[in-house]
Amino acid sequence: MAERIIARLDSVSLRFGDRLVLQNCSLPIVEGAITCIVGLSGAGKSTVLRLLDGLVRPQEGHVYVRDVDVCHTKERELNKIRRSISLSFQFAALLDSLTLEQNVSLPLVENTNMRRSEIRQKVSEALDAVGLTFANTNLPAELSGGMLKRAGFARAVVTQPDLILYDEPTTGLDPISVHLITKTIMRLRERSNGTAVVTSHDLPAIYMMADYMAMLFEGVIIAYGTTEEIRQSQNPIVQQFLAGDEVGPIPI
Amino acid sequence: MNPLERVGARTNAFFEYAGGLTQLLGSSIGFLFRARIRIGEAISQAYLLGYQSLPITLLTSLFTGMVIALESAVNAVQYGLGNIVGGAVAYTSARELGPMLTGIVVAGRAGSAIAAEIGSMVVTDQVEALRSMGIEPARYLVVPRLLALVVMLPLLTIFADVISIIGGAWVAKIFAHIGYSDFMQSARTTISMGDVEKGLIKTVVFAAIIALVGSFQGLRTRGGAAGVGKSTTGAVVVSMMLIFISNFALSVLLYGSSG
Numbered sequence: 352m353a354e355r356i357i358a359r360l361d362s363v364s365l366r367f368g369d370r371l372v373l374q375n376c377s378l379p380i381v382e383g384a385i386t387c388i389v390g391l392s393g394a395g396k397s398t399v400l401r402l403l404d405g406l407v408r409p410q411e412g413h414v415y416v417r418d419v420d421v422c423h424t425k426e427r428e429l430n431k432i433r434r435s436i437s438l439s440f441q442f443a444a445l446l447d448s449l450t451l452e453q454n455v456s457l458p459l460v461e462n463t464n465m466r467r468s469e470i471r472q473k474v475s476e477a478l479d480a481v482g483l484t485f486a487n488t489n490l491p492a493e494l495s496g497g498m499l500k501r502a503g504f505a506r507a508v509v510t511q512p513d514l515i516l517y518d519e520p521t522t523g524l525d526p527i528s529v530h531l532i533t534k535t536i537m538r539l540r541e542r543s544n545g546t547a548v549v550t551s552h553d554l555p556a557i558y559m560m561a562d563y564m565a566m567l568f569e570g571v572i573i574a575y576g577t578t579e580e581i582r583q584s585q586n587p588i589v590q591q592f593l594a595g596d597e598v599g600p601i602p603i
Numbered sequence: 604m605n606p607l608e609r610v611g612a613r614t615n616a617f618f619e620y621a622g623g624l625t626q627l628l629g630s631s632i633g634f635l636f637r638a639r640i641r642i643g644e645a646i647s648q649a650y651l652l653g654y655q656s657l658p659i660t661l662l663t664s665l666f667t668g669m670v671i672a673l674e675s676a677v678n679a680v681q682y683g684l685g686n687i688v689g690g691a692v693a694y695t696s697a698r699e700l701g702p703m704l705t706g707i708v709v710a711g712r713a714g715s716a717i718a719a720e721i722g723s724m725v726v727t728d729q730v731e732a733l734r735s736m737g738i739e740p741a742r743y744l745v746v747p748r749l750l751a752l753v754v755m756l757p758l759l760t761i762f763a764d765v766i767s768i769i770g771g772a773w774v775a776k777i778f779a780h781i782g783y784s785d786f787m788q789s790a791r792t793t794i795s796m797g798d799v800e801k802g803l804i805k806t807v808v809f810a811a812i813i814a815l816v817g818s819f820q821g822l823r824t825r826g827g828a829a830g831v832g833k834s835t836t837g838a839v840v841v842s843m844m845l846i847f848i849s850n851f852a853l854s855v856l857l858y859g860s861s862g
């Protein structure tokens with residue numbers, strides 16, 4: 352089966368001020384597959400997801416989403432593209448003036464002409480999937496970090512977009528929530544041939560769901576391949592990272 | 604950096620700021636014209652930013668009206684000109700002090716609130732989350748606040764004008780024994796409806812300044828809680844400066860030839 356590329360980074364270099372965060376990165380995102388990005392804290396994983404959503408623009412290189420160069424697209428055009436992409440934020444980023452239910456329904460209310468009852472139905476499904484039905488009239492300030500995180504996840508999946516970017520969807524959650532979320536990510540791929548890009552530190556979950564893996568190290572993508580290929584990689588940095596060894600080429 | 608470079612950088616920053624602000628004005632007006640407005644949010648902002656500014660607006664203009672009356676009444680009566688005191692209070696209130704003081708007070712109260720709220724949304728990624736959903740922050744956040752203030756500031760100013768005249772009349776009576784009816788008679792003959800209207804036109808401009816500068820400062824916030832603090836202060840300082848400048852410009856424009 353010939354794989355199709357739904358999005359890709361093409362020789363992207365990105366600086367924040369004087370700091371070079373990404374350096375000549377190229378990364379394909381295969382349609383209908385789950386691509387996991389791993390790397391140390393601060394390696395630039397979240398930044399890659401932001402690039403794919405057109406939220407930051409690189410100084411060099413291109414980012415393509417379905418053949419559109421999002422680096423050279425006006426914000427107004429980008430908004431149309433973004434409606435078919437979701438980003439589940441690392442720290443949830445729920446609007447704190449809205450209740451949990453209003454937060455999750457926001458993309459449907461703002462971007463579609465769905466009827467109220469239909470929206471309610473979809474929102475309660477999305478909240479169900481992450482085990483959050485009971486708290487939906489609470490404001491974000493009244494919820495725990497893990498609950499916020501799951502709500503942010505629900506907001507990302509409620510629109511059923513064909514490309515979902517998950518920024519550490521399971522970090523800091525209890526084992527049952529981790530299981531629910533991993534299951535949901537996999538189910539969304541099965542059901543609608545949806546594409547997912549996941550950043551994560553949770554290796555068991557990654558091995559369970561990832562079709563492809565990429566490793567970021569010091570702003571460079573040092574390895575990319577199928578999950579099997581990466582697990583058997585001879586690259587000493589990858590080996591050390593996956594094994595969690597103290598000794599090796601990664602400076603601690 | 605040598606001094607010349609520094610001047611260059613400052614100039615650059617100034618034009619960047621002005622450009623950004625103009626752009627925000629443009630896109631907000633665009634959304635207003637395409638009627639893409641969140642009416643419910645605009646109403647709740649009108650309550651928060653406008654209605655809740657009423658007490659402090661009334662207080663400020665009450666005492667201002669009183670002090671103008673005090674200064675003018677005592678002197679005027681000495682020269683036998685007691686019958687111009689009402690006019691003096693009404694004239695300065697309607698044309699200058701009512702609009703400007705209301706603008707300044709609301710800039711301090713609402714402008715800072717707008718910058719702080721939007722700024723903290725920026726540093727907690729909420730604004731980025733909006734963008735990621737394809738929701739324009741200008742439409743979602745700025746337009747309701749802009750609309751709310753453009754409607755509420757003129758209303759607040761009407762109240763301010765009225766209360767400062769009432770306060771003035773009271774002080775004129777107490778300190779200079781000018782009767783209420785003389786005071787009002789003088790006020791009525793001195794100012795026309797046109798004066799009040801022109802004052803209100805000013806406040807529409809002030810409202811736009813407060814909402815846009817507050818929002819713009821909020822949206823360009825960087826760097827956590829400290830950044831929010833800076834944006835908030837910046838919003839108040841910049842909008843007050845712009846209010847003073849535009850007040851002068853508008854006075855020239857509106858009253859310049861007719862006097």
Ligand SMILES: Nc1ncnc2c1ncn2[C@@H]1O[C@H](COP(=O)(O)OP(=O)(O)OP(=O)(O)O)[C@@H](O)[C@H]1O
Pocket residue numbers: 367368372390391392393394395396397398399441
């Ligand atoms: N807005 C910003 N301004 C300046 N520097 C930034 C900004 N955002 C990210 N960075 C820098 O870019 C680098 C990569 O950040 P990023 O958030 O992508 O890391 P990450 O791999 O997601 O880390 P983590 O696993 O901790 O989430 C970091 O060193 C960070 O300091």
Ligand SMILES: [Mg+2]
Pocket residue numbers: 396397398441518
């Ligand atoms: Mg991150």
